[in-house]
Amino acid sequence: MFPRAARALAHLLAGLVTGPASFVWAVLTTLACGLLSFTYLGPPVFLAVTWVSRWIARLERWRAGWVLRRVIADPYGPVTGTNLWARGRSVIREPGTWRDLAWLLAGFPVGLVTGVVGVVAGVVELGVLLAPAWLWAVPNPRLYPVADWLFNTVGGRFTMSLAGLVALWPVLWLVAAVARVQASIAARLLDAGPRxxxxxxxxxxxxxxxxxxxxxxxxxxxxxxxxxxxxxxxxxxxxxxxxxxxxxxxxxxxxxxxxxxxxxxxxxxxxxxxxxxxxxxxxxYPPILTDRGLVAALTALAGDAPLTVVVEASDLGELPAAVESAAYFVVAEALANTVKHAAADECVVTVRRSGDVLALAVRDDGRGGADPSGSGLDGLRRRVEALDGTMEVTSPPGGPTTVRAEFPCAS
Structure with a gap:
């Protein structure tokens, strides 16, 4: 009980300091961001303010978790966007940003009320317990008879200490309970919500x-x-x-x-x-993928095909092995289906990389009518979707048949 009460009292004392500071920070930065939102300084200032606010919120999560004896995780998602405006919009749409602001504003009144109750109870209890050690130094002759006996006589002071010992457990429980209330409110606002x-x-x-x-x-x-x-x-x-x-x-x-x-x-x-x-x-796993990369493997695949296959590919950079393998087998299966069923004369394989997305398309000039739900294409689709990719088959009667696939390939 004593370690928990000591932890609770330290938490309440810290809240009396961090609460006002966080409140002032939240008010000033909110006003500043509002005034600068119409200028080019708005996004960088907002991102810098949010970064600092999140560190303050992390400190509050640690404090609350220290009292509640559990870890309170960050609720933030990844900040996306290629420029300051896009990243700022990503941060604004993040619910954790507004929950942090809510606690920075609410932490002051909540910390003031709970801190005063807990700290006053703890200080009074400590003073009563140590009454014989200090009360003799502050005599007060204008007291009622009972209070005068308690404050100004040795027996009365030791009686106060005895009363303090009797009240020790309830006071320690009160201090811990008040600290848990403050920490629970902080955790409710700062913890990750269901979403x-x-x-x-x-x-x-x-x-x-x-x-x-x-x-x-x-x-x-x-x-x-x-x-x-x-x-x-x-x-x-x-x-x-x-x-x-x-x-x-x-x-x-x-x-x-x-x-x-x-x-x-x-x-x-x-x-x-x-x-x-x-x-x-x-x-x-075709050895040529490991030795020479995806473009060379597709070129070799095109050279072995019994019809004209044109490979159009740009510089793909370094790709994950799983993505290379899946892309190779998509093209291989599409070419095999073209040879078996399409009666085509030519096939064009296009491979492009745009940022972190690898896109490929296999288009033939055959008779079309391919079934996208067939076992071969369905197996390829599951292989692509296992990598968070997408695959689409377009094959109207009379042709042409086009197989498109996209793979995320961020490292």
Missing amino acids: ARLRQQVSALRETRLRVVDAQAAELQRIERDLHDGAQARIVAAGMTLALADRKLRAAGLAEDPARADVMSARRQLDDALAELRRLVRGI
């Missing part, structure tokens, strides 16, 4: 999901590298060994020996296994 908490949870889930996607992409790269450098190299070595064995059999005049036929059959099987392994590796 802010939901937004924070969504943001945390999104970051967790993106980390899982990145980890999956890294794992696929590792599997591809292990297959490429391990199993594939061993299959190639085994094929070379069989080729040497075949050469030795022919040099020994055993060209018609049944054993040579078995060696040749084993070589063909190894070649088929190697080709299948390479298709598997390209399906997991």
